[in-house]
Every structure is written in C-alpha cells, then in structure tokens.
Amino acid sequence: MSEHEYHPLVKQLLDGEITLAELPAELRAEGEAALQLLGMVDRSTVSVPAVTWRVMARLENRRRRALPWLLAPALALAAALAVWLLTAKPVAPASMVTVRFVLVAPEAHNVSLAGTFNQWDARATPLVRSGASGVWTATLQLPAGQHQYAFVVDGQRWVPDPGAPAVDDGFGRRNSVLTL
Amino acid sequence: MIITLLALPLSLLGAQQPIGKRLDGRVTPDVAAVVEELGSAASARGLPVDPLIQKAIEGSAKGVPAERVVAAVRVVAMQLDTAALALHEGGVDGDTLAIAAGAFAINAGLSGNDITALARIGASAQALTEGLRVAATLAAIGVPPAHNIDLIGIRLRSAKSPADLPRLVMDEMAHGSTPAQAAAGLEHAAGGGAGARGGQHGPPPGRGTPPPHPPAPPHPPAPPHP
Numbered sequence: 245m246s247e248h249e250y251h252p253l254v255k256q257l258l259d260g261e262i263t264l265a266e267l268p269a270e271l272r273a274e275g276e277a278a279l280q281l282l283g284m285v286d287r288s289t290v291s292v293p294a295v296t297w298r299v300m301a302r303l304e305n306r307r308r309r310a311l312p313w314l315l316a317p318a319l320a321l322a323a324a325l326a327v328w329l330l331t332a333k334p335v336a337p338a339s340m341v342t343v344r345f346v347l348v349a350p351e352a353h354n355v356s357l358a359g360t361f362n363q364w365d366a367r368a369t370p371l372v373r374s375g376a377s378g379v380w381t382a383t384l385q386l387p388a389g390q391h392q393y394a395f396v397v398d399g400q401r402w403v404p405d406p407g408a409p410a411v412d413d414g415f416g417r418r419n420s421v422l423t424l
Numbered sequence: 425m426i427i428t429l430l431a432l433p434l435s436l437l438g439a440q441q442p443i444g445k446r447l448d449g450r451v452t453p454d455v456a457a458v459v460e461e462l463g464s465a466a467s468a469r470g471l472p473v474d475p476l477i478q479k480a481i482e483g484s485a486k487g488v489p490a491e492r493v494v495a496a497v498r499v500v501a502m503q504l505d506t507a508a509l510a511l512h513e514g515g516v517d518g519d520t521l522a523i524a525a526g527a528f529a530i531n532a533g534l535s536g537n538d539i540t541a542l543a544r545i546g547a548s549a550q551a552l553t554e555g556l557r558v559a560a561t562l563a564a565i566g567v568p569p570a571h572n573i574d575l576i577g578i579r580l581r582s583a584k585s586p587a588d589l590p591r592l593v594m595d596e597m598a599h600g601s602t603p604a605q606a607a608a609g610l611e612h613a614a615g616g617g618a619g620a621r622g623g624q625h626g627p628p629p630g631r632g633t634p635p636p637h638p639p640a641p642p643h644p645p646a647p648p649h650p
Contacts, residue, residue, distance in 0.1 A: 364486075365485065421532070423561045423587070
C-alpha cells in the first residue's frame, strides 16, 4: 500500500477539525476523495480465526500449569522462614522490677542516671532532690537482667553508686552493677 | 496470601535494628565504622553484638576520645570470644545471653576456666546465665574466684537461684567480714566445699586472710580522662 501525503487542510478535514465547505476550492476534490476513502474502511468487528483461539487457549493452559512451579520457590522460602521463626527460641517478655536509686549529693545542682537501660543518655533519667538534705532519688521499672550504670552529677561528673558493686568501665572509671 | 507469607517473616527479621542505625547520632562516624565491622564479624561467629554497641555508646556519652572508645570495644569483643570458647568447652554453645553474661563476668575478674567450670555443671541455659551474672556481681563485690565459683556451683547443682548471694555476702561484709570470709561462710553453711571445681579451699569464716585487692580488671591500665 503506497502512502499518500494529504494537504494539511485535508488532514484537518479527516480529523474532523474543519468541514468540507471550509476547504479552499482547489482542495475540495482532494478532500472529497479522502472522505470517500475513509468511508471505505471496514469498521465491523474483526473475527479471530478459530485456530488463533485454540493457540491462545493452549498458551493459557501452559501459563496456568506453570504458575505453581513459578510460585513454588517463593512458597517454600516463606514456609521455611515461618517454620524457622516459629521454632526459634521464644523471646519471653522480660519481667520488670521496680528499683529505687539514691545518691547523697548535697552540693549537686542536678543529678541524673545513665546506664545500659537508657542507652547511657545522661539526660534521660533525672533524679529528684528530696528537700534540702541533698538526697537525690529516682524510681525506675527495669527489666530483669544485668545492668551497668552511673550517676551523672551536674551533667559532667560520672559517679558510681557508692552502695552498689562496681566494675572497670574500660575508660579509667567504674560502672555500678545491678543484677535483677 | 503469598505476599503475606513472605512479608511476615521478613518483617520479623527486620525488627532487629542494624548496628549502624543504633549507633547513628550516638558515636562519631569513625567509631561507628569500627563497631559495625567488629559487630558484623562477631555476629558471624554467633556472638552477641549488643555489648559492643553499648560500650561504644557508653564511651561516647562519657566524652571519651574515639580511639579509646574503639580500644574498649575491642576488649569487649575479645571478652565475648573468650566467654564463647569457655562455654563451648563446658558443653554450652550458641546461647548469646550466656555469652554476654560470661563476657561481663570476665570483665568483672573471672577467667575462662571459671566459666567453663560453671558450664560443665549442666544447668539450663537460663540458670547458667543467671549464675554467670551473679558470679560477675560477686566478683565486683570482691569475692575471690574460687569461692565465687563454688558458691554459684552449689546453687546451680541444687537448682536454687543464686540471686540472693550478693545481698548475703554484703550483709556479712556489713558485720565486718571480708568478701572472702563472707563467701566461705556461706559455702560452709550450704555444706559446700566440693564446689564447681571439685576441691575444698578457702579459710573458714573469720579466719581467712582478706584478699589484698579486688580482682584485677582485664582492661589495660588507663588514666582517668578529664
């Protein structure tokens, strides 16, 4: 089929943008011919030959048969992970223990507690001063286990708990030890 | 359904935060890089990584220079290795809580042999972990390793919790006993002496020579930083 290049105005006519009457006289014949040609196009439903349907049906069947094989590795992986997690040692929720921390520091302006239970955050757990006696206290709920901690006095001095055992912290100081 | 099956375990696996994320904003990038490397290697050997992360965060929180933080984290990594080997020799493998407790006990002054002796008793992993934690506390109080292991061994063999031992030792110390005397007295009262190591040792209460020093820390000596 050879390609025929229409005048741009004729193309607009075919696109329905202008009418035949709007075409210049010298282009009307070309426009009419183009419209006739367009009218000859068969717009009836195209029927697919039966053989095509049979081929498509076979392909569909193959796809359906292949689906389980494609999904099998994913299912096996999911099952293995699920079994592994379900049979793994269950992490029992740690029981919580209430602990009261006390430090006598009459000269301190503020005291806080930093340790393994609060990611050594010196601002996370402030102690409260009880009256004018210089006794600083904090009561915490801690999980059962072993904890290391120190008091932080005035945001700078790291002081081990004088009432608790202590171990070397590896930095030239000592950490208090609490076993719950 | 398949997506759910895949997503559930993967989401559970992702619940454990990566090392880098836990250190983010808490330590310098240099320290984080070393801890990530040490942590990955430790994890590949079946060791817990939390003690490494905690030590790095602790050092940075205390304002310790980065090189000293890294050195301390390396010491913890070595203690974890020693504890894992000691537990393995005692017939206990792969329990990260017991390994962490053993490493801390080593930091407190016990040896790998002490940990192996406790592991050989054959207590449950949970009981052994508790025993190691209490042993570390007793070591921190100043109880000599021989008494310490015997006391814990008596409790483990009789399936009794050793959790009250530190308080009992400190009560005796409040009455003037040394840690060794207090521990020996408790051993005697429990009818012990065979201990985890199978031998009787230690003076009777009130007659022993107090230890000259608490257990020496395994860290290299370092002056306190300002």
